[in-house]
Amino acid sequence: MNKSYIAIDWGSTNLRAWLYLNGELAASQRSEAGVTRLGGRTAEQVFHEILAPWQQHDVPVVMAGMVGSNAGWVPVPYLPCPTRLTSLAGRLTRVAQAAPRAAWVIPGISIVSADNCNVMRGEETQLLGAYRSEPATLYLMPGTHSKWVRINDGVIDDFRTVMTGELHHLLLKHSLVGVGIGEQRPDPDVFRQGLELGFRETHILRCLFETRAAHVLGQLDNSVVGEWLSGLLIGNEVAQMQRGWDIERGETVAVIGNPALAARYQQALLYAGLNHRLLDGDASFQAGIRSIVNELE
Template structure:
């Protein structure tokens, strides 16, 4: 396999891609054309317009992961059933065009993931662990044993925060939100104390109306509540490794530390790109 290739993380809201030459990243792009935002374009049309130009000089391999493999993406790609060895991903790639492949997702009897399996493969090599947490719109907790994903769970923490802030009474009429770590910590403690948080959600409004919470800090308080509740609802673990963006991982790290759980972290982009490299290396 050539050291020249393209790695693509194509999710629901964004498309991100990295161009590698001689094993080194020489260019990248980020576009607001996730599979839920294609509008009147097809995934293939977006690919041809923005990624294919990188292949004019050489028809280098392209490996894509994420929602691009869903029924809303380019082509539905089957899930691999857990327990599944992540090292088998390279043998199960789905070719949608010459030298253009999509990585399969993973499934259990009640859960699915797409994109995180590639991050996990990279994280297992860069930061081996038995339990990973991938914060995000749909946060994942993943148990790994002997190089295989044995089980995982999903919490819609990020999506729930967005819905409550934008489509509920909690967020109605609020001014522009600001960073407020004190408010986040207060919400976090409330969530840690009350993992069954449904009857605590209205406090985000009540505390603001009663003058106990600044109107500009509702978002951070709510974020703390939801993350704290998520962490306390997880199955116990002595330690976890967080895989994701720096800002969100820091919030989860605070939550785990307050819960008495050691937490390490690794950048989600670094894990994803290492996962793509590993998949290509396995095909040599």
């Protein structure tokens, strides 16, 4: 593929854009102007500001993420599961306000069943790119809202969202658990101890206040509460998903994300007896966009 285009990953808190010319990455930009941080501007204004340095390049723009949500720029309907990944390219929504540029938003994916009501936006593009290069049946996408996804022959059959990252942030910043703990530091041993308890514990809510009690009573150093809590939550997430989805020991999980966070999940997967391979999140996203652009007229 030898096309020129702009790819945008527009989330709640950040925006990233990449300019490709003749199939090669020519420039990139990052901004904190996510759809919830527009700073009094409209999404349309931010769009044109971000792309102003590239105005001489009359190339199409393909966007993914929260830009297509009801809190974003243009509400784009979800594709219901089961959804074939290759169907994304045929279900783009054109953004009229982007004129004179030709711009589209990739749809998110939803699932509604008796025991699961879920949505994703942005991850579907990463999944498309990851599946193109590293086909797998089970993907894990760690983050603020971790996604676990089952794929069968290129079709997303099921997925779950676990709010591990957001819960960690809220507990440390906006609850009694984090009061008085001060600056945090890394401690692999404490993370591992929390991880092991997270695997064993079925009553995770009980452990949360006990985390506060532990540092108040001097049983847990204030500076490693974040490490303990990270291990506890990640360990419990992996254990619950392994049990809930009947993931057999020895099964391989493809982990899509940044290396630092993925490394924590890799420890949990190893503890669970699961194999894994790591795929770069940005590379997967850009591969997904590239695949969609290649199908545009």
